[in-house]
Amino acid sequence: MPEEKSTLELSPLSMGGPGPLYRQIVEAIRREVASGRMPAGSSMPSFRALAAQLAVSLITVKRAYEELERDGIILRHQGLGTFVAPGGALRSRTERCNVALEALRSAIRAGREAGLEDRELLEILQRELADSPRPVKSHDGGQR
Amino acid sequence: MSAAVELKELCKSFGQDFSLGPLSLTVPRGAIYALIGPNGAGKTTTLNLLMGAGRPQSGAIELLGLPLASGEAAIKRRIGFVSPDLDYRAWRTVGTAIDFVRGFYPDWVHSRTERLQVLLDVHRDQRIAELSFGQRTKLALILALSHECELLILDEPTIGLDPVSKRAIFLELMRFMEDESHTIVISSHQLSDIERIADHVALLNRGKLLAASRIDQLLARYRLVELSTSEAARPRIRGAMVLEQHEDRNRVLLDLSANTPESLREQGVQILASTDLTLEELFLALIRTDETRRPWRPR
Numbered sequence: 009m010p011e012e013k014s015t016l017e018l019s020p021l022s023m024g025g026p027g028p029l030y031r032q033i034v035e036a037i038r039r040e041v042a043s044g045r046m047p048a049g050s051s052m053p054s055f056r057a058l059a060a061q062l063a064v065s066l067i068t069v070k071r072a073y074e075e076l077e078r079d080g081i082i083l084r085h086q087g088l089g090t091f092v093a094p095g096g097a098l099r100s101r102t103e104r105c106n107v108a109l110e111a112l113r114s115a116i117r118a119g120r121e122a123g124l125e126d127r128e129l130l131e132i133l134q135r136e137l138a139d140s141p142r143p144v145k146s147h148d149g150g151q152r
Numbered sequence: 153m154s155a156a157v158e159l160k161e162l163c164k165s166f167g168q169d170f171s172l173g174p175l176s177l178t179v180p181r182g183a184i185y186a187l188i189g190p191n192g193a194g195k196t197t198t199l200n201l202l203m204g205a206g207r208p209q210s211g212a213i214e215l216l217g218l219p220l221a222s223g224e225a226a227i228k229r230r231i232g233f234v235s236p237d238l239d240y241r242a243w244r245t246v247g248t249a250i251d252f253v254r255g256f257y258p259d260w261v262h263s264r265t266e267r268l269q270v271l272l273d274v275h276r277d278q279r280i281a282e283l284s285f286g287q288r289t290k291l292a293l294i295l296a297l298s299h300e301c302e303l304l305i306l307d308e309p310t311i312g313l314d315p316v317s318k319r320a321i322f323l324e325l326m327r328f329m330e331d332e333s334h335t336i337v338i339s340s341h342q343l344s345d346i347e348r349i350a351d352h353v354a355l356l357n358r359g360k361l362l363a364a365s366r367i368d369q370l371l372a373r374y375r376l377v378e379l380s381t382s383e384a385a386r387p388r389i390r391g392a393m394v395l396e397q398h399e400d401r402n403r404v405l406l407d408l409s410a411n412t413p414e415s416l417r418e419q420g421v422q423i424l425a426s427t428d429l430t431l432e433e434l435f436l437a438l439i440r441t442d443e444t445r446r447p448w449r450p451r
Binding site for chain 1: 182183184319322323326327329330331332344347348349350351366367368
C-alpha cells in the first residue's frame, strides 16, 4: 500500500536544545498538532523517514512516538501507518493554547491602556519568562 | 532475518603489543551501530577484519548471514567500505577511479554518483593525489554509496571534514537508512554525532569490549553522582566508581543496575548532586574506571 506522504515539517533539533532529543521531538510534534498544522487524521512520517529528516537515531524517534501515542496525540495502525489522533488530548491541548493566547491578548490590552510601549511590553514578557523557568520533570529514576 | 554482522569469539593479535578480543558482537539489521574507543582500542582492526583484511587467529565472522570465509567477493559486493586507509591514487583522477570501481558493481547507480559529487563538491577531473584528506573520504563515500549496498562499514568517516560537509554526509547516511534492511557500522571519535544518530554502541578499550548496548539503555544505566568526602570513608558502595576526588566532595559513576540514588539515600548516604551523562562523559568515565582496574605497565 503506498503510504500517504506526511506533511509534517519540524525545524532542526539541537543537542544543545532544551532536554533530550526525543523530548524535543515530542514537544515539536505537540506544537504542530496544537497549532492545527497537523489536523486529526493526518499521516505522520514513518520512523525512518522522520529519523532521516531530523538526522537522529531511530531509537530517538521511536521513543518520541511511543510517548505521543501514550498521551493520545497520535495513533498507530499496524500496516497503515501513524496518524494524528482525533479527540480528547488534542482538543484539550488546543483549548489550553487558546486560553493562553486570550490571556496574553488581555495582558497586551492592559499594558497599552497603561501607556506601555510595545518594546517595554516585550521586555516585561521576556523578563517574566526568564523568571519563571519551565518545570523540569525529575529524571532521578535514571530515565533520560 | 539474519544479523548484519555477527562476530563470535574473534581474536587477533599483532606481536606482543596489541591483541584484540575475544570479541563477540551482534549488529542487528536496520541499526546504526557505533564502535567507539580511544586510539589503539581495536576499532580499525575490527573493521578491517570484517572486510577480510587480515585473518583472525580464531573466531568467526558472519556478514549478512554468510560466513565471511565462504565467499568474500560475493559478500563484498553487498557492502560499502570507507576507510582512511583506502588509497585511490593509482587511478590518478576522480573520474578514472569512479569508472574503475563502477565496473565491479552490476548494480551501480550512476545518477546517485553524480548527485553525490555535486552534494559533496568532488569533481571528475580532480587529481586524487591533490585531494585533501577530507575530500578523499568524500570520494570513498561516493564510491560506497553509488552501488546498492546493504551494509556500510565506515572507519572514521568524518575526520578532516568541515561541519557543512559533515552534516551533508550524516544526512546522506540517514537517507541510506530509510531502507529498513540497511545497516551501518561506524567507528568515530565524534561522540556527540554518534549519540545523535546511532542506535547501538560498542565500547572498546585496549582490544577488549567494555560495553555493548543500545545507546539509550547504556545511558540510562549510569548516573554521575556527587557525594561528600565523609561518605568515601564508608565501605565501598556497590556499583560506584570514584572518578574524581576533591577536597569536599567525590564524583562517582553510579551503575544503576547495582544501586540507585534512592537506594543510597535509604542507606543514609548523603548525595550532593546527581545528573545524567552524555555519551562522551560516559565514555570518559568507563575508560577511566577500566584503566584504574588495570595493573600499570610501561608502554
